[in-house]
Amino acid sequence: MPQPSNGLREVLLVEDDDADADLMVEALQEGELALQAVLVKDGEQAIDYLRRQGAYVGAFPPSLILLDLHMPRMNGHEVLAVIKRDEALRRIPVVILTASDNEKALGDAYDLHANCCVRKPADQEQFALVVQKIERFWLRFNQGP
């Protein structure tokens, strides 16, 4: 998989909520690994980024995708389905990160081959810790494609 010229692995955040996005970027920057966090704010932008279309022609394939479920234009389930049906994208691990506790929505995400689903804690410190644990497991212990 090609890497950015700075050698840092990329994490793509797909999140429409500014406060949550800021917190996630900061938590990743303070985490134990050097990485580059890239933020897009809706599902259509996420697909453009991953397919290097439109404004994202020079984009690199991310090592990990953190995907919210409730988003404008194209929701998380739709984005997930597109990624996991696309031969060029389907191996990239997708972590669903959502405030939803709707069992059906989470079960549907697993059926669409989300690699895992994680609930966003309401408490900000806990949320940052969860983001760092995601980073630690997926980028340190997991063998990516």
Place this chain on the structure above:
Amino acid sequence: MSAMSIGARPIEILLVEDTIDEAELTIETLREGRVRNRVHWVEDGEEALAFLRRQGRHAAAPRPDLILLDLHLPRMGGQEVLAEIKEHPQWKRIPVVIMTSSADEKDILTAYDHHANCYVTKPMNLEKFMAAVRSIEDFWLTIVHLPAA
């Protein structure tokens, strides 16, 4: 269904591993973790499917919340087991963690193509092996929202 919401019952884990020492070390390390769990150990791929189908001696088997699957197994290989699980309408949502000594790129890509949820290589060193199992426990049993049946 997070570890917290499971509450009264332990998390049911199906461990598919043919190397006795590694299975025992995995079970022991999981037992020392923070989250109550019950590991059901089978030694080959066919037995793993018999467990999921509740056949023979597995008639009373619970539906696992998580599956830890080795790739190099007798009788039926891990990739075949993985493919069966991920093509089955009732089993496909059960997270499957590949735990293998193989860091072969082809094995990794094939596992992801079969929708493995993640792929962890087993280090040869004892301490590092336990650290890898702890990383699975720390993430999959405490952070992840495991799917309901």
